[in-house]
Amino acid sequence: MSIGIVGLGYVGVPLAVAFAEAGRDVVGVDVDYARVAALSGGHSPIEDVSDERLARALDRLRLSTRYADLADAGAILVCVPTPLTRNREPDLGPLLAAARGLAGVIRRDQVVVLESTSFPGTTREHMVPLLEESDLRAGEDFALAYSPERVDPGRTDHTTRTTPKVVGGLTSRCTERAAAIYADVVDEIVPVSTPEVAELSKLLENIFRSVNIALVNELAILADRMGIDIWEVVDAAATKPYGFMRFDPGPGMGGHCLPVDPFYLAWKAREYDLSMEFIELAGKVNQSQPYFCVQKIERALNETGKPVKGSRILLVGVSYKAGVGDLRESPALRILELLRERGGEVSYHDPHVPELAEQGLRSAELEEALGGLDLAVIVTAHPEVDHGRIVEQAPQVLDLRGTTRHLGVPQL
Numbered sequence: 284m285s286i287g288i289v290g291l292g293y294v295g296v297p298l299a300v301a302f303a304e305a306g307r308d309v310v311g312v313d314v315d316y317a318r319v320a321a322l323s324g325g326h327s328p329i330e331d332v333s334d335e336r337l338a339r340a341l342d343r344l345r346l347s348t349r350y351a352d353l354a355d356a357g358a359i360l361v362c363v364p365t366p367l368t369r370n371r372e373p374d375l376g377p378l379l380a381a382a383r384g385l386a387g388v389i390r391r392d393q394v395v396v397l398e399s400t401s402f403p404g405t406t407r408e409h410m411v412p413l414l415e416e417s418d419l420r421a422g423e424d425f426a427l428a429y430s431p432e433r434v435d436p437g438r439t440d441h442t443t444r445t446t447p448k449v450v451g452g453l454t455s456r457c458t459e460r461a462a463a464i465y466a467d468v469v470d471e472i473v474p475v476s477t478p479e480v481a482e483l484s485k486l487l488e489n490i491f492r493s494v495n496i497a498l499v500n501e502l503a504i505l506a507d508r509m510g511i512d513i514w515e516v517v518d519a520a521a522t523k524p525y526g527f528m529r530f531d532p533g534p535g536m537g538g539h540c541l542p543v544d545p546f547y548l549a550w551k552a553r554e555y556d557l558s559m560e561f562i563e564l565a566g567k568v569n570q571s572q573p574y575f576c577v578q579k580i581e582r583a584l585n586e587t588g589k590p591v592k593g594s595r596i597l598l599v600g601v602s603y604k605a606g607v608g609d610l611r612e613s614p615a616l617r618i619l620e621l622l623r624e625r626g627g628e629v630s631y632h633d634p635h636v637p638e639l640a641e642q643g644l645r646s647a648e649l650e651e652a653l654g655g656l657d658l659a660v661i662v663t664a665h666p667e668v669d670h671g672r673i674v675e676q677a678p679q680v681l682d683l684r685g686t687t688r689h690l691g692v693p694q695l
């Protein structure tokens with residue numbers, strides 16, 4: 284049976300390659316022509332999938348911009364984005380466009396699985412009516428399930444294969460059929476009774492992270508005022524062998540998931556006369572964290588008698604997390620903007636982000652960037668960056684990630 288993947292991004296590409304490596308023929312479809320052309324040419328846009336690995340997979344992986352190419356696939360996995368609108372409401376546009384596209388091609392007995400993160404009810408209330416425009420009945424003529432993606436870009440200790448996969452079908456037969464598809468590439472399948480359970484389980488995972496990050500970030504602000512080292516506090520608490528899970532403070536939340544997904548649920552909850560206080564509060568605390576970081580930068584410069592205005596400040600690491608080049612919702616961009624508003628002369632160094640086109644900046648070579656500098660701020664600590672050298676050569680360093688604590692550098 285061949286596999287169709289709709290949406291070739293951080294989720295779709297690793298999945299397509301995993302199925303190709305498991306010996307399946309795979310068809311990947313994306314609306315972005317440039318992306319399809321790059322992938323077909325063996326250029327992977329995703330750090331977790333090397334060009335070499337992609338090139339090997341291309342024996343079994345065909346890329347296309349046409350939904351019609353999915354007609355012969357036994358299963359179609361939908362991995363399109365689920366962003367927020369400008370007013371921070373769910374934007375189901377890409378997902379609904381994918382469902383409309385699929386309605387024109389799906390066949391009897393195919394299995395369709397939605398992987399994109401969304402609120403409970405998305406599969407049943409939004410996908411089903413559009414897919415059924417094919418004149419086929421979901422759960423009868425074709426199987427439909429929701430199975431959330433849990434990929435964590437940049438992580439190497441857990442892979443697609445070793446990360447259990449939750450699957451909730453429209454019917455128990457749908458769950459079984461979808462589970463059988465994933466058994467090729469995942470060791471453990473976790474069947475649940477409905478798509479809604481699977482949809483909410485994904486949001487619980489992300490909201491759990493968002494709330495705990497907000498909690499430790501708020502504590503970092505208090506610890507700063509009280510003159511207590513938050514990192515030492517977290518280290519100490521983390522020695523408890525049960526009932527505590529470590530979360531580190533940082534410059535705020537980024538990526539496509541944590542700053543976005545919880546608000547899908549908050550929006551849906553309003554339909555049930557419920558305001559999701561934890562979600563809103565965590566969002567508020569995490570969104571304000573870059574402002575606290577800028578205060579720390581102002582204080583650091585003040586210690587050497589300098590204002591932000593006219594100071595040369597190097598941001599080290601601008602993607603939202605270590606080891607990847609993803610800039611979506613990155614708190615570093617907000618810090619950069621706030622420093623510029625205050626007249627700072629900001630440059631950056633990030634081996635994963637060659638250019639910030641909107642800001643008119645290119646990643647500076649470290650050697651060059653460290654000359655004539657007033658302050659280096661470690662915003663995202665990529666493993667390949669020599670932070671020790673930055674500490675040695677920069678006149679002043681502020682570390683928002685705790686990487687250089689052992690060197691006595693001021694931390695968040």
Ligand SMILES: NC(=O)c1ccc[n+]([C@@H]2O[C@H](COP(=O)([O-])OP(=O)(O)OC[C@H]3O[C@@H](n4cnc5c(N)ncnc54)[C@H](O)[C@@H]3O)[C@@H](O)[C@H]2O)c1
Nearest residue numbers: 290291292293294313314315363365377380381399400432
């Ligand atoms: N990035 C992550 O770490 C991660 C982890 C778990 C779950 N998710 C969820 O998975 C989904 C996809 O996220 P992503 O990070 O892979 O997004 P992405 O932006 O990296 O990739 C999505 C791709 O879908 C394509 N696309 C958009 N509309 C399309 C359409 N109608 N038909 C075909 N292709 C279309 C885009 O061109 C893009 O290449 C989201 O719902 C996200 O919340 C993401």
